[in-house]
Amino acid sequence: MSEDRVREQYEAYPYPPRDPRDEAKRLIEGSPSDRREIDHYVFAGRRDWRAPFRALIAGGGTGDGLVMLAQQLADIGCPAEIHYLDLSHASRNIAEARIRVRELKSVTFHHSAIESLPRLGLGRFDYIDCCGVLHHLADPAAGLRLLADALSPEGGIGLMVYGELGRSGVYPMQELLRMLGESEPAERRLELAKRLLRQLPATNLFVRNPVLGDHLRAGDAGIHDLLLHWRDRAYRVPELIALIEGAGLAPTALIEPWRYDPASYLADPKLLAPLGAADRWQRAAAAELIAGNLKTHIAYAVPKARADRAVADPADPGAVPLLKGEPGVDLARGLRPGGRVTVKADGLEARFATVTGAGPILAAIDGRRSIAEIGKFLAEQDSKRWTSAHFAAEFAATYRLFNALNRLFLGRPAGAS
């Protein structure tokens, strides 16, 4: 029953709502599945993008992750073969139209449930994207195991699932709306939801949660996805880690890393010291409890056997720093020597100190120079200041911060091995 209702919902309300004509104006980039993140957290920054690359977009919806990855791979001339799979025809039509507008040739579309993947006989993938889908499956653990079985041993996966604490107030609203109109048709349920939203008291948990906005930003589809969904569940960090490990995978990152670090929120050493002995994912669990605003969790994961060699190493002088967002020169321009960077996320503002060399280092990042070449380039300009020891320390600090902020990754220049 729920299976059909989930399918019907995404036929009637493809999510997120997208107009293929907008592809002429902008590329939506995000996480997971940005090529730079995949490089860094799945392929240790060492993938040769001239080699064929097989990807599966599992539950691709209206195509955000699909379009981003297909376009980014086309931009670097990667011979990609991308398979899109979803159980909603309406969503697939939108995704397909977006791919057509961009004249991308790498994508094959399949109308199928994730649960039927083995029957499609598509073979193994270097990378699988599953964003915002597992939490809608009848058995998310079985679904992820199926995806893990379809990964090549050297491959990896990018996931997004809902975060329990950031969604506080959503599930009582879903429960209430089921009480008010479970057996009503979709349009009537939508009308009831809109009516209810206008009349809720200020004490309602959903009203009190300032980080939820899909019902305001994403129209009727947003209201359906958030408040009228027939099947969704949310995860705390420990549950997500258990889900990943249960599929024979190991997590390599939670995105954005700074949001999963208790030290991003607390400065008191007496509060941080007890977490000193905790492992990375326990610290992430504590950060989630402190922040309270993580409404989704984005993770990269690889087969357990290669967990210790999947993530790029900033101590590798041949690695090439790659920036996401504004170019390094623009990023550097807005930074005073030793100044602070401010980041905002879901109602929270955090400030981080930078080292004095962060500006020149960021300005020297052009997507081609390796770490060693950046050191050499700076030393050519001021050899007294940029000794190799000074550069190593300043680069390490700059990398630590901007990688944590999800801006800086390591790879190889496109077209190089």
Ligand SMILES: C[S@@+](CC[C@H](N)C(=O)[O-])C[C@H]1O[C@@H](n2cnc3c(N)ncnc32)[C@H](O)[C@@H]1O
């Ligand atoms: C919230 S949308 C996310 C779409 C897309 N991944 C994104 O991030 O924009 C969830 C999508 O999962 C699809 N879906 C839900 N259950 C599925 C299943 N069992 N197999 C395949 N797709 C499924 C829905 O049709 C819908 O398009």
